[in-house]
Amino acid sequence: GENVEQHPSTLSVQEGDSAVIKCTYSDSASNYFPWYKQELGKRPQLIIDIRSNVGEKKDQRIAVTLNKTAKHFSLHITETQPEDSAVYFCAAGSGNTGKLIFGQGTTLQVKP
Amino acid sequence: DTEVTQTPKHLVMGMTNKKSLKCEQHMGHRAMYWYKQKAKKPPELMFVYSYEKLSINESVPSRFSPECPNSSLLNLHLHALQPEDSALYLCASSQDRDYEQYFGPGTRLTVT
Numbered sequence: 001g002e003n004v005e006q007h008p009s010t011l012s013v014q015e016g017d018s019a020v021i022k023c024t025y026s027d028s029a030s031n032y033f034p035w036y037k038q039e040l041g042k043r044p045q046l047i048i049d050i051r052s053n054v055g056e057k058k059d060q061r062i063a064v065t066l067n068k069t070a071k072h073f074s075l076h077i078t079e080t081q082p083e084d085s086a087v088y089f090c091a092a093g094s095g096n097t098g099k100l101i102f103g104q105g106t107t108l109q110v111k112p
Numbered sequence: 113d114t115e116v117t118q119t120p121k122h123l124v125m126g127m128t129n130k131k132s133l134k135c136e137q138h139m140g141h142r143a144m145y146w147y148k149q150k151a152k153k154p155p156e157l158m159f160v161y162s163y164e165k166l167s168i169n170e171s172v173p174s175r176f177s178p179e180c181p182n183s184s185l186l187n188l189h190l191h192a193l194q195p196e197d198s199a200l201y202l203c204a205s206s207q208d209r210d211y212e213q214y215f216g217p218g219t220r221l222t223v224t
Contacts, residue, residue, distance in 0.1 A: 032210060043202065043215040044155060089154050098143050098209030099168060102154035 002027045004092050006103025019077045021106045023090035032093040033073045039086045080110045116216035124222045133219045135186040135203030143209045144186040147202040193223045
């Protein structure tokens with residue numbers, strides 16, 4: 001069935017370093033890839049997304065890359081700050097169903 | 113109004129109770145969603161409504177009954193729940209089914 005694998009499950013970096021989270025999806029029909037940040041006790045917050053007709057998208061310190069052939073997409077955070085500490089979820093959506101399959105999440109800890 | 117709101121924030125109910133969760137958005141979005149999230153897990157899709165019609169039911173047990181009274185409101189009626197149904201119930205909305213989904217703050221449900 002449809003599946004999204006996300007790695008690593010935990011990631012600890014020093015403030016100012018970069019962080020990279022990787023996801024792999026199985027459904028070839030997937031064409032929409034959002035990333036959500038969820039702080040403890042808060043709602044998932046959409047931080048960036050990419051569609052299958054684009055290979056890379058950047059928004060300030062955050063970037064997402066997509067390799068459709070390999071069915072990989074990644075989140076890159078540069079110049080990490082303690083407030084970036086949270087759980088990050090990738091997801092894949094296909095067609096116009098509205099159905100998102102989420103990865104298992106990555107707990108990012110940024111040490112001051 | 114640019115947010116999805118949910119009430120109540122917390123709910124404790126017995127296995128014989130009937131209760132309802134409410135979700136509201138005033139962004140003119142035509143797709144609305146219910147998700148279930150267990151601790152340290154990703155959101156799991158339950159239902160998708162598009163233009164006030166149910167378009168996806170992810171094989172959810174009938175003790176969960178969704179309702180979309182109008183384009184701004186989404187309810188989830190609960191009856192005869194089990195303790196394992198205790199979770200954070202998240203509502204989300206999007207402009208249409210293939211657009212960005214924005215989450216509400218969730219209702220923390222405990223079934224005793």
